[in-house]
Amino acid sequence: MLGAAGLSLLLLSLPGQAAEKPNGKQAKTEISIPEAKVYQTTGQVRVNGERVHYEAIASETILEDDKDKPLASIFSVTYLRTKTDSKQPRPVTFVFNGGPGSASLWLHMGLFGPKRVVVPGDAKDDGAAPYRLVDNEFSMLDKSDLVFIDPVGTGFSRALGEHKGQDFWGVKEDAQSIAEFIRRWLIEHGRWNSPKYIAGESYGTTRAAALVDELQSGWTDISVNGVMLISSILDFSHARYQPGNNQPYIGFLPTMAATALYHDRVAAADKAMGLSAFVEAARQFAMNDYALALLKGSRLPEEQYQAVRRQLARFTGLTEDYLDRVNLRVSASRYTKQLLRGEDRTVGRLDSRYLGVDYDSGGERNDADPSGYGIDGAYTAAIHQYLYQDLGVKITRPFNVLSVDVNRGWNWSISGKQMHYVNVAPYLGRAQRENRDFRILVANGYYDFATPFFATENTLADNGIDNSRVEMHYYEAGHMMYIEPSSLKALAKDIRQFYQAD
Incomplete structure (x- = not known):
């Protein structure tokens, strides 16, 4: 193990003053x-x-x-x-x-x-x-x-x-x-x-x-x-929201379910399931009916659309009307703003247990992350x-x-x-x-x-x-x-x- 003196030998200390070239012109100053x-x-x-x-x-x-x-x-x-x-x-x-x-x-x-x-x-x-x-x-x-x-x-x-x-x-x-x-x-x-x-x-x-x-x-x-x-x-x-990329909507859904459960935005029967079971149900929905619905896009029959919308509302705690307006696709930034909008509260991005208060409740995303400035x-x-x-x-x-x-x-x-x-x-x-x-x-x-x-x-x-x-x-x-x-x-x-x- 090298001490301060030993480590200093690994340095190349360069002079901070300009050197004189033979023709009388100064060389470029090297950085110390x-x-x-x-x-x-x-x-x-x-x-x-x-x-x-x-x-x-x-x-x-x-x-x-x-x-x-x-x-x-x-x-x-x-x-x-x-x-x-x-x-x-x-x-x-x-x-x-x-x-x-x-x-x-x-x-x-x-x-x-x-x-x-x-x-x-x-x-x-x-x-x-x-x-x-x-x-x-x-x-x-x-x-x-x-x-x-x-x-x-x-x-x-x-x-x-x-x-x-x-x-x-x-x-x-x-x-x-x-x-x-x-x-x-x-x-x-x-x-x-x-x-x-x-x-x-x-x-x-x-x-x-x-x-x-x-x-x-x-x-x-x-x-x-x-x-x-x-x-x-x-x-x-799995984390970058871009038109045509449905992976994030699928990948974030179980986190939304956990968050909705934590903030009491789910039905009593779902709350009684407990975190692990409710999240597992969200997983199964995300990689089956929901993933298929996103893949089908405009080809999705109306009856299936309504069934998926109901389940999506169940797991996210958001209204079916809102899910209609976002075409069944809820980004994480929208979700953390929307879930508790009616209470003038936001939830954290790094940790959605945290609650924040924005300047107003009308925006698309949080002013700041309460789980960031919280620590x-x-x-x-x-x-x-x-x-x-x-x-x-x-x-x-x-x-x-x-x-x-x-x-x-x-x-x-x-x-x-x-x-x-x-x-x-x-x-x-x-x-x-x-x-x-x-x-x-x-x-x-x-x-x-x-x-x-x-x-x-x-x-x-x-x-x-x-x-x-x-x-x-x-x-x-x-x-x-x-x-x-x-x-x-x-x-x-x-x-x-x-x-x-x-």
């Missing part, structure tokens, strides 16, 4: 590259009934091109367990969030790391500071060393020299830079023979699939033991307080929690030709075929309108994936299911068992 920063601390936390001691390393890693010229600086926080008697190589898990454009603070401060920020578990707003930052008894540090990665343009990570952020903002470009970071980390920490896991959330699951392909392709193979897909999106045809204050304060006070970080430039520039500047092409829908699911199927130990865990929130669970099921049922090596888990919460206490406990147990299966 700052020295990589490393901050090391120690700590301990009680996890799963045992005391875990660890070393924390918050650091910048300089990525270089084939001419040793700096490309980018990637900020990460590494946790290495200490004072352990085990002679076996410890697993290491590389963790990131999504966006694209998000730093890794959500999984860091909400699930995996040794500290956790507490937000209301009953879908209420987090309010203002002070917030509670507690020891995380559900941390995975007892099972695996942890590396939280902020991709270029997020957190403190940035392009260097003459390079721009856009050079790294894309499905393939991003996966390549994270793969190079992981390769460098394994070298610096001597961990090539450790079991390796990847955990991603939201777009981070897209990144995870692309990253696995990047790591395991070719002869410099970094084989991965497993991936943890938290609120998964792999095939974007962001606490997480933003927590990561800043933790980095600067607990880990001793002295970097003064802004920490990008979520970058709009990255998100809007993203290159969605994965084949050299622009594809309308990104689909990285086949990468996971190939990873299974080429690595007999490769396993997949998928965590789904019933109330998640960002990455709906039924769309994930439909994706995994196709794309050459061996579902005997896929674990599917469901939680009565939303996109970030770990903010709800019982879901956090269940998710932590499921992940811990996933590690133990190896």
Whole structure:
């Protein structure tokens, strides 16, 4: 493991002043590259009934091109367990969030790391500071060393020299830079023979699939033991509403059913069924009568149209009149505005348990996501307080929690030709075929309108994936299911068992 001095040797420090050419003309001024920063601390936390001691390393890693010229600086926080008697190589898990454009603070401060920020578990707003930052008894540090990665343009990570952020903002470009970071980390920490896991959330699951392909392709193979897909999106045809694409209407319907049930917008008999049974009924309707009706389009006989409309009203909690006006097609953005319009309330996108109040009730979509502004204050304060006070970080430039520039500047092409829908699911199927130990865990929130669970099921049922090596888990919460206490406990147990299966 390299200290600050060792890491600084990996830098190519360039002078900031102009050089004089022999003919008397000045050469182009080269851009000065700052020295990589490393901050090391120690700590301990009680996890799963045992005391875990660890070393924390918050650091910048300089990525270089084939001419040793700096490309980018990637900020990460590494946790290495200490004072352990085990002679076996410890697993290491590389963790990131999504966006694209998000730093890794959500999984860091909400699930995996040794500290956790507490937000209301009953879908209420987090309010203002002070917030509670507690020891995380559900941390995975007892099972695996942890590396939280902020991709270029997020957190403190940035392009260097003459390079721009856009050079790294894309499905393939991003996966390549994270793969190079992981390769460098394994070298610096001597961990090539450790079991390796990847955990991603939201777009981070897209990144995870692309990253696995990047790591395991070719002869410099970094084989991965497993991936943890938290609120998964792999095939974007299931989530992008475009004329002629009916997949999202099918994929989102069971989430609408769960939401209608939660907000008491279903019949008493359906409410008595309970969440699991009612959602299963919605699944069956979605992939049979409803899917066929959408496929038939204008060829659908009136009698069948009316029958489908009645069932759609049953599962969504919306009126048949409204469903007529939208031609049996309800987008997620319309639904979160329409369901409680009569009460001047909206429901959340990331977590539809949350309620919001818009400027007025006349619009087509929410002014903002109540499940987003309901937690962001606490997480933003927590990561800043933790980095600067607990880990001793002295970097003064802004920490990008979520970058709009990255998100809007993203290159969605994965084949050299622009594809309308990104689909990285086949990468996971190939990873299974080429690595007999490769396993997949998928965590789904019933109330998640960002990455709906039924769309994930439909994706995994196709794309050459061996579902005997896929674990599917469901939680009565939303996109970030770990903010709800019982879901956090269940998710932590499921992940811990996933590690133990190896």
